[in-house]
Amino acid sequence: MENKKEAVIKIENLQMSFGTKEVLKGISLEIYPGQIIGYIGPNGAGKSTTIKIMLGLLEGYKGDIKIFGNELLKDNIEYKKRIGYVPESAEIYDTLTAREYLMFIGDLYGKDPKQIEKKAAKLMKIFGIEEVIDARISSYSKGMKQKTMIISSLLHNPDILFLDEPLSGLDANSVILVKELLAALAKQGKTIFYSSHIMDVVEKISNRIILLRDGEILADGSFEELRRQSQDKSLEQIFNQLTGFNEHQSIVEEFISIITEEH
Numbered sequence: 001m002e003n004k005k006e007a008v009i010k011i012e013n014l015q016m017s018f019g020t021k022e023v024l025k026g027i028s029l030e031i032y033p034g035q036i037i038g039y040i041g042p043n044g045a046g047k048s049t050t051i052k053i054m055l056g057l058l059e060g061y062k063g064d065i066k067i068f069g070n071e072l073l074k075d076n077i078e079y080k081k082r083i084g085y086v087p088e089s090a091e092i093y094d095t096l097t098a099r100e101y102l103m104f105i106g107d108l109y110g111k112d113p114k115q116i117e118k119k120a121a122k123l124m125k126i127f128g129i130e131e132v133i134d135a136r137i138s139s140y141s142k143g144m145k146q147k148t149m150i151i152s153s154l155l156h157n158p159d160i161l162f163l164d165e166p167l168s169g170l171d172a173n174s175v176i177l178v179k180e181l182l183a184a185l186a187k188q189g190k191t192i193f194y195s196s197h198i199m200d201v202v203e204k205i206s207n208r209i210i211l212l213r214d215g216e217i218l219a220d221g222s223f224e225e226l227r228r229q230s231q232d233k234s235l236e237q238i239f240n241q242l243t244g245f246n247e248h249q250s251i252v253e254e255f256i257s258i259i260t261e262e263h
């Protein structure tokens, strides 16, 4: 369907080990403009490792990665100007105010400070947090921090956006806003690649879901496609089925019996 477009991310046989532990066992993926990829999998499956490699933060992998058609190379950092990243937490910047932080990020991307300051103030206003723009980020609530990180990842109008738990800490109204924002960005041809453990979020936001387990891709398709292969289950049920997790009942029983032990 999307084959007429060129892949923005092309991964071939990606392998990564930490010591003797094989964390990625030969992943191949082609990702196209306009896709909203929900990258899911159990804890330790290798999701963050994949993202860190694409961000150029981890070396020592085997396989080929092309981003925007160019080989991912140690010395080539040009592509980073066209990507945005929202980490799950970014406490290192806590002592800055949002204005200082966003100006700093704009500067890293070589953007005009006046333009960045204007954009930052407007985006903070849209998110309803303009009154704290000059307060230290350390004083923000979790959701305010998340909004600031989302703004910082978009200031330079990137073509690929990587997010870790994009809706974490956001209230119900902000969830709707960010979901719509991601959909609108994808419509403009941007690519969104995010990981999350919240299955109903993944189900609703993604137009493609990639399920990783033990460093291998177990499923790859739209929610509808995955559902058809799994007898119309919810994504949470599909996740549990594909990752072989069906012991919750017995684990809960054991848990309860331990906490209710008298001696």
Ligand SMILES: Nc1ncnc2c1ncn2[C@@H]1O[C@H](COP(=O)(O)OP(=O)(O)OP(=O)(O)O)[C@@H](O)[C@H]1O
Residues within 6 Å of the ligand: 018, 023, 041, 042, 043, 044, 045, 046, 047, 048, 049, 050
């Ligand atoms: N720097 C490192 N050194 C050694 N082992 C590592 C390192 N980083 C990750 N690992 C291991 O690699 C495996 C995959 O980790 P990764 O963080 O990619 O998983 P994940 O799918 O993102 O998990 P989660 O859902 O818990 O965030 C884990 O077993 C982890 O312990």
